[in-house]
Amino acid sequence: MNTSMGKPIEYSLHSKEGRFVMNQLLNKKIEINWNGNIFCQKCAKKTKRSFGEGFCYPCFISAPEASPCIIKPELCQAHLGIGRDIEYEEKHHNQPHIVYLAATDKVKVGVTRDTQIPTRWIDQGAHKTIILAKTPNRYLAGITEVALKEYYSDKTNWRSMLKNVIDENIDLIEEKWHCCDLLPLDLQEYFTEDECVHEFTYPVEEDPAKVSSMNLEKTPSISGVLTGIKGQYLMFDKEYVFNVRRHTSFEVEIITRG
Ligand SMILES: [Zn+2]
Numbered sequence: 547m548n549t550s551m552g553k554p555i556e557y558s559l560h561s562k563e564g565r566f567v568m569n570q571l572l573n574k575k576i577e578i579n580w581n582g583n584i585f586c587q588k589c590a591k592k593t594k595r596s597f598g599e600g601f602c603y604p605c606f607i608s609a610p611e612a613s614p615c616i617i618k619p620e621l622c623q624a625h626l627g628i629g630r631d632i633e634y635e636e637k638h639h640n641q642p643h644i645v646y647l648a649a650t651d652k653v654k655v656g657v658t659r660d661t662q663i664p665t666r667w668i669d670q671g672a673h674k675t676i677i678l679a680k681t682p683n684r685y686l687a688g689i690t691e692v693a694l695k696e697y698y699s700d701k702t703n704w705r706s707m708l709k710n711v712i713d714e715n716i717d718l719i720e721e722k723w724h725c726c727d728l729l730p731l732d733l734q735e736y737f738t739e740d741e742c743v744h745e746f747t748y749p750v751e752e753d754p755a756k757v758s759s760m761n762l763e764k765t766p767s768i769s770g771v772l773t774g775i776k777g778q779y780l781m782f783d784k785e786y787v788f789n790v791r792r793h794t795s796f797e798v799e800i801i802t803r804g
């Protein structure tokens with residue numbers, strides 16, 4: 547799903563008919579039907595299973611979009627001119643990156659290319675975020691994140707995120723300056739003084755008290771009243787959650803019922 551900033555954030559999907567705003571389906575009964583087809587997002591060939599985020603197996607092990615340095619930025623060698631596809635690495639990874647803190651029930655540290663802000667934060671369903679450091683390439687952002695992983699998680703707890711469990715006592719500005727003290731001297735040079743805290747409001751009618759996940763491989767037809775959209779999840783009937791990103795490359799039909 548694509549996102550654009552607003553109060554709340556606007557979510558849209560691209561379909562054969564064009565761009566479709568998902569927010570307008572809130573409170574409506576919808577049905578998602580999967581016909582069993584998965585077409586690789588890279589080579590468009592049909593694949594029985596989806597690897598990574600919608601790749602066939604050959605693309606998953608060869609495509610630059612599925613390189614190990616996507617998940618582990620500290621492995622990136624774009625700045626050395628090394629990678630699965632040098633042109634891709636130069637264009638996407640040997641570029642300015644940021645290291646940030648995001649708060650929900652805990653503080654997590656993350657890395658993204660500067661052009662992916664605020665998309666990346668919204669994709670994770672972040673409540674609040676702050677920029678820590680700006681680096682000239684992905685590798686330096688990755689090793690900064692690794693230096694902080696001892697103190698902060700690098701994963702979002704998706705259940706807490708969906709239930710909107712928030713610790714209001716977290717002070718991201720304070721955490722940010724604490725991070726500066728934790729960083730080795732050679733990485734402190736990329737630290738920013740920016741104290742802007744970014745806040746996000748998602749289109750959620752009511753926070754679910756419990757979350758049960760659904761996927762199309764188990765249930766090829768999903769239906770319910772859309773009660774919220776957060777991160778990359780659709781929420782149904784204030785309980786069932788569907789991870790849209792996990793179903794990248796699945797051929798589906800979305801039907802509105804009333
Ligand atoms: Zn492929």
Ligand SMILES: [Zn+2]
Binds near residue numbers: 613639
């Ligand atoms: Zn890379």
